[in-house]
Amino acid sequence: MIPTGDVLIVALTMFALGLLGVIIRRNILIVLMSIELMLNSVNLTLVGFARAHGGSVGTAGHGFSFLIVALAAAEAAVGLAIVVAVFRSYRTVNVNNVNLMKR
Amino acid sequence: MSFPRFTKHAGLLSVLLLLAIGGTAFAQDATLVRAEQGNGLLWVFRVFAVLMLATAALTISVRNAVVAALCLVGTLISTGVLFLLLHASFLAAIQVLVYAGAIMVLFVFVVMSVGDADEHEIGISSGLISKILGLAALIGVLFVVLPQFKSQIVPQAAPLADTSDFGSLKPIGRLLFSDYLFPFEVLSVLLLVAIVGAVMVSRRRSADETVDQGGAQ
Numbered sequence: 100m101i102p103t104g105d106v107l108i109v110a111l112t113m114f115a116l117g118l119l120g121v122i123i124r125r126n127i128l129i130v131l132m133s134i135e136l137m138l139n140s141v142n143l144t145l146v147g148f149a150r151a152h153g154g155s156v157g158t159a160g161h162g163f164s165f166l167i168v169a170l171a172a173a174e175a176a177v178g179l180a181i182v183v184a185v186f187r188s189y190r191t192v193n194v195n196n197v198n199l200m201k202r
Numbered sequence: 203m204s205f206p207r208f209t210k211h212a213g214l215l216s217v218l219l220l221l222a223i224g225g226t227a228f229a230q231d232a233t234l235v236r237a238e239q240g241n242g243l244l245w246v247f248r249v250f251a252v253l254m255l256a257t258a259a260l261t262i263s264v265r266n267a268v269v270a271a272l273c274l275v276g277t278l279i280s281t282g283v284l285f286l287l288l289h290a291s292f293l294a295a296i297q298v299l300v301y302a303g304a305i306m307v308l309f310v311f312v313v314m315s316v317g318d319a320d321e322h323e324i325g326i327s328s329g330l331i332s333k334i335l336g337l338a339a340l341i342g343v344l345f346v347v348l349p350q351f352k353s354q355i356v357p358q359a360a361p362l363a364d365t366s367d368f369g370s371l372k373p374i375g376r377l378l379f380s381d382y383l384f385p386f387e388v389l390s391v392l393l394l395v396a397i398v399g400a401v402m403v404s405r406r407r408s409a410d411e412t413v414d415q416g417g418a419q
Contacts, residue, residue: 100243100244100359100361101243101244101247101287101288101359102358103357103358103359105247105251106284106288109251109254109255109284111343111344111347112255112344113254113255113258113277114343115339115340115343115344116255116258116259116261116262116340117258117262118336118339118340118343119262119336119337119339119340120261120262122332122335122336122339123262123332123333123336124262126267128267128270128271128309128312128313128316129261129262129267129270131309132261132262132270132271132274132309133261133262135274135301135305136258136261136262136274136277139277139278139281139301142281142293142297143281143284143285146284146285146288146290146293147288148357149288149290149369150288150289150290150359151357151358151359152357153359153360153362153368154368155373155377157368157369158368158369158373158374158377159377159381159382161290161292161293161369161374162374162377162378162382164290164293165292165293165296165374165378166382166385166386166389168293168296168297168300168301169300169389169392169393170389170392171301171305172300172304172305172393172396173392173393173395173396174396175305175308175309176308176396176397176400177396177399177400177403179308179309179312179400179404180399180400180401180403180404181403181404182312182316183312183315183316183403183404184403184404186316187406192316
């Protein structure tokens with residue numbers, strides 16, 4: 100049996116890695132990938148707690164996790180559309196060079 | 203041109219991916235056969251947890267965005283294996299189909315269409331402040347919060363019966379279409395809004411202008 104604490108440790112480490120990626124990377128695409136990492140680690144936490152509680156509470160956790168996956172798909176679609184639009188006008192994906200609302 | 207760099211990593215990455223896929227099959231097999239006995243599953247968990255964290259670290263550290271996307275696929279598949287080990291078989295399937303399939307295809311598509319013209323200049327942020335801030339966040343989270351997790355507050359899992367359908371499609375579907383019907387429908391509207399918004403945002407500005415000129419004439 101897998102201890103819940105170990106699952107939480109792994110998920111927290113992945114969340115911290117995603118946060119680190121958002122802070123230190125300058126490529127917009129990799130920043131978006133880091134956000135996906137953070138969403139993924141939250142899902143892992145939910146599934147870990149769902150396994151620990153079991154029953155109908157655990158099933159609710161799985162349902163919530165499913166909703167988060169769909170939300171991540173929407174977020175990726177909009178985020179990547181913004182990346183494409185930014186690249187079209189700026190010709191770069193470096194977040195430090197993108198500082199104007201209109202160009 | 204970053205193609206040679208990509209081929210340098212490609213062998214390692216394909217080995218990792220094959221390991222993840224093989225491990226998925228093994229974990230499923232082990233879950234079915236051994237049903238939570240012994241600590242064999244614990245070792246599967248540890249191996250895939252390490253694989254997941256290693257590929258996550260590669261995702262945020264490699265310069266080539268395509269390599270980062272492939273590493274992220276490894277992370278997501280390893281997470282799917284962990285879901286299987288935690289008796290979330292439906293979510294494991296969704297994870298591989300939606301995340302590792304659809305979302306990552308979208309990512310790779312955009313990475314390749316955006317191109318890597320200035321990729322070699324875009325690495326880790328050169329600002330000292332952001333590096334310090336990032337490392338402080340990582341270390342703070344790991345060393346302040348982690349010790350709490352070994353305490354008694356964390357609930358421990360009870361063994362499941364072999365006939366339990368916990369984590370399968372049926373109970374989750376029943377729940378989503380009864381108690382959680384409203385969030386479910388709101389989410390479907392959100393997905394529709396996201397699709398329309400993505401098309402609106404990423405549409406070509408020049409095409410828009412020609413349409414306007416055509417209307418004016």
